[in-house]
Amino acid sequence: MQPIISVRNLDKTYASGFQALKNVDLDIRKGEIFALLGPNGAGKTTLISIICGIVNPSSGTVLADGHDVVAEYRAARSKIGLVPQELSTDAFESVWSTVAFSRGLFGKAPDPAHLEKVLRELSLWDKKDSKILALSGGMKRRVLIAKALAHEPQILFLDEPTAGVDVELRHDMWQMVHRLREQGVTIILTTHYIEEAEQMADRIGVILKGELILVEDKAALMRKLGKKQLTLTLQEPLDRVPEGLSGLPLELSDDGNALVYTFDVQSERTGIATLLRQLAEQGVDFKDLHSSESSLEDIFVHLVRSNASRPPVDAAATEVRA
Incomplete structure (x- = not known):
């Protein structure tokens, strides 16, 4: 299947010399929920802004539903809805006028029934005549969000959509995202709430220092990079890990009352069996055990820390295009 968004060899260097993106390649599938993660300043918003036609790339190409976002700006932009981080609306217009105007900007014929549906889904119908102020x-x-959905886009960008909002709105938004996905809309989101990405996304991309360092199906990422831990509460405290167990990935808790065994999915069965057998051989008794596993946040932090020592992107390597 052709990707609905295709990014190739994308670079962006600002006039100051700061290189925000370096050689980014990315395909986003139609109908998926794609989460783009990265620390502040990593290039998330720049990448989104280029795809949406707000910022021009220094080099490279971006296609949105087959349309070049520079050469075929109007056709590409009509496919895209964007919910930006910043709250930027005309304070003195009514909710209805603002949303209806947004639909008209894309050349769409008036459709009061669609706008009413959007406003009702976002619990805004009773505020339709209220001033934004x-x-x-x-x-x-x-x-x-209503403005972004007014022209019925096939691609929806949510840039930190739940930053600073209440629990009710967050819940409503994710219900809406599920409904849109069922209708075939492709969702790309950035978020600081990584548990949301873990719950919602089909695939995860991690961007750091302007480079896309990882794109992976969420389930495969959790299997590949996720770690599990088995914590065994001991009958009697130890002052050190017995020498006969030194070859295993074991750590002794600070108080000596527990052993923590770290393993991955591939070694789960054989590793635990080996551990229990060797514990018995060493005469180490335990009275309780429980397991835990890495969250997506753990994996993200590990990826960022492990790449933190990489040299910065060479801003002089890319020519700035007016």
Whole structure:
């Protein structure tokens, strides 16, 4: 299947000489939920802004549903809805006027029934005649989402959509995301709430220092990089790990009352069997055990830390294009 978004050899260097993106290649599949993760300043918003036609690339190509985002700007942009981080709306317009105007910007014929559906799904229908100025921060965020959906896009970008919003809006938003996905809409989100990406996304991309360091199916990523731990609470405390167990990935807790065994999915069965057998051979008794496994946040932190010592991107390597 052709990707709905295709990014090739994408670079972006600003006039200051700062290289925000370096040689980014990315395909996003139609109908998937793709989470783009990275620390502040990693290049997430720059990448989204280029795909959405807000920022020009220094080099490389981006296709949105087959349309070049530079050469065929109008056709590409009509496929995309964007919910930006910043709350930027006309404070003195009503909710209805703002959303209807956004639909008209894309050349779409008026469709009051569609706008009513969007506003009702976002719990904004009773606020349709209210001025934006009079709304709370959470309601303004809902209006931004309604604007992004007004022209019925096939691709929806959510750039930190739940930053600083209440639990109710977060819950409503993720219900809406599921409904849109069922309708075939492709969702790309950035978020600091990594547990949301773990719960929602089909695939994960990690960007660092302007480079896409990983793109992986979420389930495969959790299997490949995730770690599990088995914690055994001992009958009697130890002052050190017995020498007969020194070849195993074991750590003794600070108080000596527990042994922590770290393993991956591939070694789960054989590793635990070996551990239990060797514990018995060493005369180490335990009274309780429980297991835990890495979250996506653990994996993300590990990836960022392990790449933190990499040299910075060479800003002089790319020519800035006006």
